[in-house]
Amino acid sequence: MSMSESPKADGPVAGHLGGRCAVVTGGGRGLGRGITEALVAAGADVVVLARQPVPADLVEAAARHGRSIEGRQVDLHDAAALESVATELLVEREVDILVNNAGMQHRAPAAEFPLQAWDDVLAVNLRAVFQLCQLLGAPMLQRGRGSVVNIASLLTFQGGITVPAYAASKGAVGQLTKALCNEWAGRGVNVNAVAPGYMATDMNEALLADLDRLRAITERIPAGRWGTPEDIGGVVAFLCSPAAQYIHGQVIAVDGGWLAR
Numbered sequence: 658m659s660m661s662e663s664p665k666a667d668g669p670v671a672g673h674l675g676g677r678c679a680v681v682t683g684g685g686r687g688l689g690r691g692i693t694e695a696l697v698a699a700g701a702d703v704v705v706l707a708r709q710p711v712p713a714d715l716v717e718a719a720a721r722h723g724r725s726i727e728g729r730q731v732d733l734h735d736a737a738a739l740e741s742v743a744t745e746l747l748v749e750r751e752v753d754i755l756v757n758n759a760g761m762q763h764r765a766p767a768a769e770f771p772l773q774a775w776d777d778v779l780a781v782n783l784r785a786v787f788q789l790c791q792l793l794g795a796p797m798l799q800r801g802r803g804s805v806v807n808i809a810s811l812l813t814f815q816g817g818i819t820v821p822a823y824a825a826s827k828g829a830v831g832q833l834t835k836a837l838c839n840e841w842a843g844r845g846v847n848v849n850a851v852a853p854g855y856m857a858t859d860m861n862e863a864l865l866a867d868l869d870r871l872r873a874i875t876e877r878i879p880a881g882r883w884g885t886p887e888d889i890g891g892v893v894a895f896l897c898s899p900a901a902q903y904i905h906g907q908v909i910a911v912d913g914g915w916l917a918r
């Protein structure tokens with residue numbers, strides 16, 4: 658469902674983020690698109706940090722809701738570029754919400770896993786998350802108000818197969834979320850994580866193409882289906898809302914019941 662068709666704009670959460678500015682990494686496609694749409698529907702303006710421009714239809718749909726979505730192109734591998742984009746942004750805008758959504762995957766058996774791929778995955782999935790928490794979290798701490806949501810994974814809890822760097826990075830995202838909570842909860846900044854289950858996005862192209870694996874995974878999900886960007890977006894918007902003010906340091910699985918099985 659696209660934002661233009663979504664009932665969320667008129668739903669019970671509409672306006673609860675009225676006028677807040679949210680930064681969403683990778684917010685133009687995949688799960689990030691669902692997160693951007695949900696934040697806009699709840700009343701936020703969104704700045705997307707990603708390598709590609711924000712799709713025009715997403716920007717136009719937000720404008721129809723009276724909200725803005727702006728893209729700033731940056732490769733999260735590049736710590737210096739990320740610092741300068743974030744610094745420029747903070748000169749122009751007060752950022753109230755940070756959603757560290759962007760992530761990458763590399764699949765190879767652990768014994769042959771290339772170290773370069775290890776470094777790439779850790780740089781995007783973990784270092785950039787911490788760097789943005791530092792850069793955008795510091796002014797939130799000064800104001801005594803803000804929300805950070807990190808996108809974790811089932812592999813924050815489980816080890817996976819042939820994805821050692823991804824599992825290590827996402828395990829660390831869960832621990833980083835708790836570490837920041839312990840320092841920041843008393844200073845008005847909520848830091849939480851959402852752990853999506855199996856979602857049909859570009860990241861899972863290889864799994865979706867393997868029909869035996871696809872069937873086995875789907876049969877194990879109690880809800881009987883893979884998740885959607887909308888399933889994640891609503892939970893992220895909730896975690897950034899006043900209703901979640903006393904939620905700190907949680908890693909919330911949104912997985913159709915996978916971890917309960």
Ligand SMILES: NC(=O)c1ccc[n+]([C@@H]2O[C@H](COP(=O)([O-])OP(=O)(O)OC[C@H]3O[C@@H](n4cnc5c(N)ncnc54)[C@H](OP(=O)(O)O)[C@@H]3O)[C@@H](O)[C@H]2O)c1
Pocket residue numbers: 682683684685686687688689706707708709710731732733734757758759760761781808809810811852853854855856857858859860861
């Ligand atoms: N799909 C799942 O089943 C699943 C499950 C659990 C957790 N997750 C997590 O959810 C998040 C989103 O995943 P997804 O499934 O939506 O993946 P996706 O469809 O592959 O999208 C990845 C997003 O990350 C951005 N990105 C990747 N590398 C980047 C880089 N070097 N610099 C800047 N942006 C970068 C991409 O934007 P550009 O290409 O424009 O740069 C894109 O928006 C990730 O953290 C992923 O680990 C996904």
